[in-house]
Structures are given as structure tokens and as C-alpha cells.
Amino acid sequence: MDDVIIIGGSCAGLAAALQLGRARRKVTVLDTGLPRNRFAGHSHGLLGHDHKPPLDILAEARQQLARYPTIRLVNVRADSISGAIDDFSVLTADSATLGARRLILSYGVVDQMPDVPGFAEGWGTSIVPCPYCDGFEVAGQHWGLIWSGPQSMNQVRLFHDWTDRLTVFADGHDIPPATRADLAGRHVPVVDGRITEIVRQGGHNANVKLNNAPDVAVDILFAHPRNQPSASLHESLGLATVDTPVGIALKVDERRETSMPGIYAAGDLANPGMPSVTTASWQGATAGISAQQSMLA
Incomplete structure (x- = not known):
């Protein structure tokens, strides 16, 4: 069983994994490889990575995580979640069942393009x-x-x-x-x-x-088209949400914990304000640290 399973491997999810890996916690990151900002030529405002292509930033981050033996990155979609704190179960698209004490949801959102040519x-x-x-x-x-x-x-x-x-x-x-x-x-x-x-x-x-x-x-x-979460796992779990002008976001407390004990959220999925890679990174780091500290004996 993992200490933490992170669903979503963009900036928020990888930042959470980094904190957990440095604490020597066993963590699995599940990712579909479709970050929201993949359409942008360059990403701006992230200290140390300003004006870099967003996919290059993620590739470098994954390479850096490889030095931590307790972090596992898996390119697969999470299909369902069951269980409760200290005993969560995640079923993946390739029919694998993974267990973890804590979960971090960072699967982001998908922008809904209007039906306007171009x-x-x-x-x-x-x-x-x-x-x-x-x-x-x-x-x-x-x-x-x-x-x-x-x-x-x-x-x-x-x-x-x-x-x-x-x-x-x-x-x-x-x-x-x-x-x-x-x-x-x-x-x-x-x-x-x-x-x-x-x-x-x-x-x-x-x-x-x-x-x-x-x-x-x-x-x-x-333009600010409406968006929706890129997966519906939070709906099946009944997690509380908040309304924003462009869609919904998961409701979290100051530790990034959702309405269900043991499940944390970070990134655009749980950000009712203006999204950015900097915001996603600090939220992910906070979620990872909070999850780790919640498991201390």
C-alpha cells in the first residue's frame, strides 16, 4: 500500500510528490499526460522556468523526481475511488487496483471551447x-x-x-x-x-x-470560457464544491483537505481564483506536506 496516491501529474501533482518523496513516503502519481496548458507555446511567471514551453517544464520535473526511490510515476487514468482514510482504493483504466492511506486530487480542469470557428x-x-x-x-x-x-x-x-x-x-x-x-x-x-x-x-x-x-x-x-473538471472522481465521492464565474472548484481548507478526511486537492481543480503554474505548485506542495503530516504517529 502507498502512503499517498496522487491523481494528476502536472505542476500541482508533481510538486506534491516532490515533498512526499523527500520525506521518504511511498507515493504513486497517476497521470494521463494531458495538462491544461499544453496548447501554450511558453509558460510565464514560474520562477526559474520563465518563458519555457510547459511540456519541457513538466519533463524536467519528472526527471528530477526520478532520484527519489519512493516515487512512482504511472501513465494511466484513475477510473474510480473507494474506501476511507487510511484505506483508499483506486481502480485504474488498465484494471489495476492500488491502495493508499491518503489521496491528492490534482487532475485539473478542461476548458470548454465555444462553438465558434477558429x-x-x-x-x-x-x-x-x-x-x-x-x-x-x-x-x-x-x-x-x-x-x-x-x-x-x-x-x-x-x-x-x-x-x-x-x-x-x-x-x-x-x-x-x-x-x-x-x-x-x-x-x-x-x-x-x-x-x-x-x-x-x-x-x-x-x-x-x-x-x-x-x-x-x-x-x-x-477570453474566459467555462471549464469543468477533467474527471468526475470528486462527484462519485460527494466532495463539496464552490461556484466560480467559469465553473466549479473543489472546496478545501487551509491544509488543502477536501470535505472528505484524507483526501486533499490542489491546482486548477481546487483553485477558485486566477490559475497559474506558480499557484498550482505551491498548492501541490502544501497538499503533499499536509498529507504527510496527517500520517505522523
């Missing part, structure tokens, strides 16, 4: 969600923002640290008059109508086509 193809390159991740490289250029709800106004305020050239695409949302007046006072134009297609054209990263207005070309387009 959106999925541009995701992670010309269409991005996070200014902290990609804003510096396009600072001072013409940005676009697809409105997704009241939370988008916070993005408008945030973006002004990077650029004073911003266009908002309402995309069918009813933006209240007071909000429109606020946007006008900030010299942010609002383009009404539904987005019908997004294409790369000329020197612009995104040419936004609309159903009732001329095309608008921007250098980068920010």
Missing part, C-alpha cells in the same frame, strides 16, 4: 485567458476581451497595467448602461453583436468576425 484553433496562442501569463509579451498592443459577465469589468481594470488599447466584444451579453458608461470613461469601445468566427489575418493575431458589424482586428484576444 476559437479552439487559436486557444493558447492568439486567444488566451491570463494577462499574468501572456500580457508582458503583448504589452502596449491592441487587446480584445470577449465579455463573459460582470467579472469581465475586473479584467478591464486589470488590463490597463499592460495596455491602454482595449476593445470589448459583447458577444450577445447584455452589458448594463452604467457599465457601458464606465467603459466609455476608460476609453474602451464596446462592439455589439455575436462573434461568428476568429481568424488570423496579416500582422494581427486575431481577426474577429461578427454577425452585424465589420470585422475587428486585435493583436491578442482574451
Whole structure:
């Protein structure tokens, strides 16, 4: 039996494994090899790894974990979880049954692409969600923002640290008059109508086509599509969740423990705020340390 099984082997899961391996705890990491940020050309803001391809960062992390004899990395999907604290059982897609005293869920989320031609193809390159991740490289250029709800106004305020050239695409949302007046006072134009297609054209990263207005070309387009957990294990366990503007996140305490004793969560799956590789890493490290300390005699 393992001390801990970690389900999800991106930044959060590997950071948890590192802490546990250094404490000489026996840990197995189960991973499908499909991290959320695999579409991005580079990852930014992670100290020591700034401007590196995200898959290169993960490959280096896995190589570093190889020096710890109690860590095992397995490329397989976890299909189900049963049991309770000190006696959890995980059934994998290859019909193996693994046991552990503690579990860490870090299987992340999947972004739900809208049914707009060109959106999925541009995701992670010309269409991005996070200014902290990609804003510096396009600072001072013409940005676009697809409105997704009241939370988008916070993005408008945030973006002004990077650029004073911003266009908002309402995309069918009813933006209240007071909000429109606020946007006008900030010299942010609002383009009404539904987005019908997004294409790369000329020197612009995104040419936004609309159903009732001329095309608008921007250098980068920010969007916040809804997301959902990449697996449903938390549902079968009945773990508590919290609502966010773009989906749900697992509810955890300050030690990253979920509503079920012995199960911890980290990364985008349990992050109701702005996701980043830095945040995922510290959450994973906290989950690993908390799981280890919960097993002390």
C-alpha cells in the first residue's frame, strides 16, 4: 500500500510528490499526460522556468523526481475511488487496483471551447485567458476581451497595467448602461453583436468576425470560457464544491483537505481564483506536506 496516491501529474501533482518523496513516503502519481496548458507555446511567471514551453517544464520535473526511490510515476487514468482514510482504493483504466492511506486530487480542469470557428484553433496562442501569463509579451498592443459577465469589468481594470488599447466584444451579453458608461470613461469601445468566427489575418493575431458589424482586428484576444473538471472522481465521492464565474472548484481548507478526511486537492481543480503554474505548485506542495503530516504517529 502507498502512503499517498496522487491523481494528476502536472505542476500541482508533481510538486506534491516532490515533498512526499523527500520525506521518504511511498507515493504513486497517476497521470494521463494531458495538462491544461499544453496548447501554450511558453509558460510565464514560474520562477526559474520563465518563458519555457510547459511540456519541457513538466519533463524536467519528472526527471528530477526520478532520484527519489519512493516515487512512482504511472501513465494511466484513475477510473474510480473507494474506501476511507487510511484505506483508499483506486481502480485504474488498465484494471489495476492500488491502495493508499491518503489521496491528492490534482487532475485539473478542461476548458470548454465555444462553438465558434477558429476559437479552439487559436486557444493558447492568439486567444488566451491570463494577462499574468501572456500580457508582458503583448504589452502596449491592441487587446480584445470577449465579455463573459460582470467579472469581465475586473479584467478591464486589470488590463490597463499592460495596455491602454482595449476593445470589448459583447458577444450577445447584455452589458448594463452604467457599465457601458464606465467603459466609455476608460476609453474602451464596446462592439455589439455575436462573434461568428476568429481568424488570423496579416500582422494581427486575431481577426474577429461578427454577425452585424465589420470585422475587428486585435493583436491578442482574451477570453474566459467555462471549464469543468477533467474527471468526475470528486462527484462519485460527494466532495463539496464552490461556484466560480467559469465553473466549479473543489472546496478545501487551509491544509488543502477536501470535505472528505484524507483526501486533499490542489491546482486548477481546487483553485477558485486566477490559475497559474506558480499557484498550482505551491498548492501541490502544501497538499503533499499536509498529507504527510496527517500520517505522523
